[in-house]
Amino acid sequence: DIQMTQSPSSLTASIGDRVNITCRASQGIRKELGWYQQKPGQAPKRLIYAASSLQSGVPSRFSGSGSGTEFTLTISSLQPEDFATYYCLQHNNYFSFGQGTKLEIK
Amino acid sequence: EVQVVESGGGLVQPGGSLRLSCVTSGFSFSSDWMSWVRQAPGKGLEWVANIREDGSAKYYVDSVKGRFTISRDNAKNSLYLQMGSLRADDTAVYYCTSVDGYWGQGTLVTVSS
Numbered sequence: 104d105i106q107m108t109q110s111p112s113s114l115t116a117s118i119g120d121r122v123n124i125t126c127r128a129s130q131g132i133r134k135e136l137g138w139y140q141q142k143p144g145q146a147p148k149r150l151i152y153a154a155s156s157l158q159s160g161v162p163s164r165f166s167g168s169g170s171g172t173e174f175t176l177t178i179s180s181l182q183p184e185d186f187a188t189y190y191c192l193q194h195n196n197y198f199s200f201g202q203g204t205k206l207e208i209k
Numbered sequence: 210e211v212q213v214v215e216s217g218g219g220l221v222q223p224g225g226s227l228r229l230s231c232v233t234s235g236f237s238f239s240s241d242w243m244s245w246v247r248q249a250p251g252k253g254l255e256w257v258a259n260i261r262e263d264g265s266a267k268y269y270v271d272s273v274k275g276r277f278t279i280s281r282d283n284a285k286n287s288l289y290l291q292m293g294s295l296r297a298d299d300t301a302v303y304y305c306t307s308v309d310g311y312w313g314q315g316t317l318v319t320v321s322s
Contacts, residue, residue, distance in 0.1 A: 137310065139254075141254075145314075146304060146312040146313065146314050146315055147254065147304070147312055148312070149310030149312075152310060158310060190253065190254055192254075192256075194308070197256065197259065197268050197270075198244060198246075198256035198259065199256060200246075200253060200254045200255065200256065201253075202253055203253045203254070
């Protein structure tokens with residue numbers, strides 16, 4: 104099974120900050136990874152697919168990069184609505200999620 | 210407009226059974242792998258099961274193998290999860306999701322006596 108190690112587990116940042124969240128796969132997964140945002144009481148929402156492709160309707164301040172075993176989600180300039188929990192999901196070999204990153208306002 | 214609507218959750222006693230349903234519209238259901246994902250209260254997301262577009266392949270997380278069965282009916286654009294021998298640690302919100310990133314709002318399953 105592929106393990107996804109996501110870091111950090113929590114992050115405190117201010118409006119306008121640039122933030123990076125990382126996922127590391129226990130073995131190569133090519134670019135078969137997505138990033139999800141989840142707000143309390145809501146279903147997850149996909150932001151990025153195929154590691155770096157922006158889901159339709161998602162603001163361009165979100166971007167993804169990486170391939171193989173190292174992946175990064177970047178939010179270029181934090182907005183109030185971005186404070187949420189973020190997950191990576193690999194679908195190269197079955198599915199597995201990262202543990203999540205809770206992004207909180209400073 | 211894409212719609213994904215789960216149903217069938219509820220309170221069930223340990224050892225009991227439950228069948229979840231997911232009805233979809235607005236995307237090409239029969240062309241997509243579909244999955245069930247769950248989230249225990251206050252916890253992260255956990256993949257539960259996948260099914261190929263034509264139902265010919267099914268995969269499960271180890272903790273539900275032999276207890277849960279995923280199935281689909283492409284004529285009805287519907288996905289199912291038959292759950293048996295339920296345990297307290299199966300308590301979670303269960304989400305139906307497609308490989309294209311569509312998610313329902315989830316249905317809560319509570320296993321308790």
